[in-house]
Amino acid sequence: xxxxxxxxxxxxxxxxxxxxxxxxxxxxxxxxxxxxxxxxxxxxxxxxxxxxxxxxxxxxxxxxxxxxxxxxxxxxxxxxxxxxxxxxxxxxxxxxxxxxxxxxxxxxxxxxxxxxxxxxxxxxxxxxxxxxxxxxxxxxxxxxxxxxxxxxxxxxxxxxxxxxxxxxxxxxxxxxxxxxxxxxxxxxxxxxxxxxxxxxxxxxxxxxxxxxxxxxxxxxxxxxxxxxxxxxxxxxxxxxxxxxxxxxxxxxxxxxxxxxxxxxxxxxxxxxxxxxxxxxxxxxxxxxxxxxxxxxxxxxxxxx
Numbered sequence: 312x313x314x315x316x317x318x319x320x321x322x323x324x325x326x327x328x329x330x331x332x333x334x335x336x337x338x339x340x341x342x343x344x345x346x347x348x349x350x351x352x353x354x355x356x357x358x359x360x361x362x363x364x365x366x367x368x369x370x371x372x373x374x375x376x377x378x379x380x381x382x383x384x385x386x387x388x389x390x391x392x393x394x395x396x397x398x399x400x401x402x403x404x405x406x407x408x409x410x411x412x413x414x415x416x417x418x419x420x421x422x423x424x425x426x427x428x429x430x431x432x433x434x435x436x437x438x439x440x441x442x443x444x445x446x447x448x449x450x451x452x453x454x455x456x457x458x459x460x461x462x463x464x465x466x467x468x469x470x471x472x473x474x475x476x477x478x479x480x481x482x483x484x485x486x487x488x489x490x491x492x493x494x495x496x497x498x499x500x501x502x503x504x505x506x507x508x509x510x511x512x513x514x515x516x517x518x519x520x521x522x523x524x525x526x527x528x529x530x531x532x533x534x535x536x537x538x539x540x541x542x543x544x545x546x547x548x549x550x551x552x553x554x555x556x557x558x559x560x561x562x563x564x565x566x567x568x569x570x571x572x573x574x575x576x577x578x579x580x581x582x583x584x585x586x587x588x589x590x591x592x593x594x595x596x597x598x599x600x601x602x603x604x605x606x607x608x609x610x611x612x613x614x615x
Contacts, residue, residue, distance in 0.1 A: 505534055
């Protein structure tokens, strides 16, 4: 089967056909039947993406990017970090409002791949799992799998179809795993404790202020708690202190900038809230197990 007919404009969301989208490369000419990928620059736009029979995974290669969306009647607005993931389940329209220019990967996976993987995971071929949408979340495995699909497409290897099939199943397995019934984000607790909505506001504040000095009082104020009570509740909920939470975001953002940009190390250090390049190198090496320069060499991306 020809990939072009399987993943045509009529069977995808239509986002790539918009005048605000510049597609740089795609798997369109390859004989893939289980997955497709495209790499593009998307300028700001507002649109209703039409329902597609395929699931859409979006990997943000630049950021942070402010995005609004309405999906199944729910309105979401989020500042999505570089490396953030969007996932839109098949057979659903969704409204999208992109407010900043960014580079993305779009990966489409047909329903039959999800069905095959679901049957294995659920141990019952008659069952069909309901995969949940993702909006601006971090998932390093999905990000890496998306990039690897693009790497396979860029190789233009005539025998890449089998590898693409395996990558499609890996992505489907990850999505099924993330949607399993036992997965519960921030369960509702007493009124004075942190809610999922509050955590989302904290995350957005951290992502939007990484280059600045983020103080404990700032985070506690978002939750309307005292600093000491906030620290106890936050640590209980997340398993790490607010300081380590912020530091994790600084390091993860630095990793994405090292992967996807050619910015100087000193600029990355300042963008991610470190006092100087020396401080950045010291902390990054301690937490990542390698220097920023070596991490960049080992994870060089053709997207930069």
